[in-house]
Amino acid sequence: MSERTFVMIKPDAFSRRLIGRIMTRYESKGLKLVGMKLQVMSRQLAEQHYAEHRDQPYYGDLVNFITSGPSVAMVWEGPNAVEIARAINGATNSVEAKPGTIRGDWGLTLPRNVVHASDSLDTAKREIDLFFDEANLLSYAMPDEGWLCVKM
Ligand code: CDP
Numbered sequence: 798m799s800e801r802t803f804v805m806i807k808p809d810a811f812s813r814r815l816i817g818r819i820m821t822r823y824e825s826k827g828l829k830l831v832g833m834k835l836q837v838m839s840r841q842l843a844e845q846h847y848a849e850h851r852d853q854p855y856y857g858d859l860v861n862f863i864t865s866g867p868s869v870a871m872v873w874e875g876p877n878a879v880e881i882a883r884a885i886n887g888a889t890n891s892v893e894a895k896p897g898t899i900r901g902d903w904g905l906t907l908p909r910n911v912v913h914a915s916d917s918l919d920t921a922k923r924e925i926d927l928f929f930d931e932a933n934l935l936s937y938a939m940p941d942e943g944w945l946c947v948k949m
């Protein structure tokens with residue numbers, strides 16, 4: 798079943814000029830980019846996005862960090878996209894993130910862990926709605942899609 802998930806490249810990755818290399822990870826896995834936006838998040842948007850972390854001791858640092866520079870909000874689509882994007886990102890804490898994952902390769906300390914991805918289908922729906930109008934998301938087939946499904 799095809800899913801859509803919300804992914805964000807955080808300001809630490811932007812300032813380290815890692816955007817292209819990070820996008821390649823999702824793209825070369827086979828996920829399809831259906832929406833993308835470059836912006837400096839407002840505090841209001843950051844507080845809505847991270848509302849569930851409101852009572853955590855790191856919340857203030859997290860909101861300051863995420864609004865400190867440009868971030869890239871994206872929607873990626875494909876089979877099991879939610880779980881796949883989380884696996885590509887690696888563990889939240891870069892100490893635990895395996896080499897070969899984005900956070901394992903480029904993360905060092907929290908909250909600067911390079912990327913975000915939705916943790917469930919419900920969260921993905923909520924986060925996609927928060928960042929994008931449905932009208933700005935694309936629906937399309939790649940030229941090579943479907944050839945394996947041709948009925949013999
Ligand atoms: O991003 P992810 O879903 O993997 O982790 P989270 O537990 O939902 O936390 C959201 C974000 O808060 C993390 O990606 C970190 O940037 C930050 N965080 C932190 O600064 N310190 C922690 N102890 C946990 C999370």
Ligand code: MG
Nearest residue numbers: 913914915916
């Ligand atoms: Mg999370």
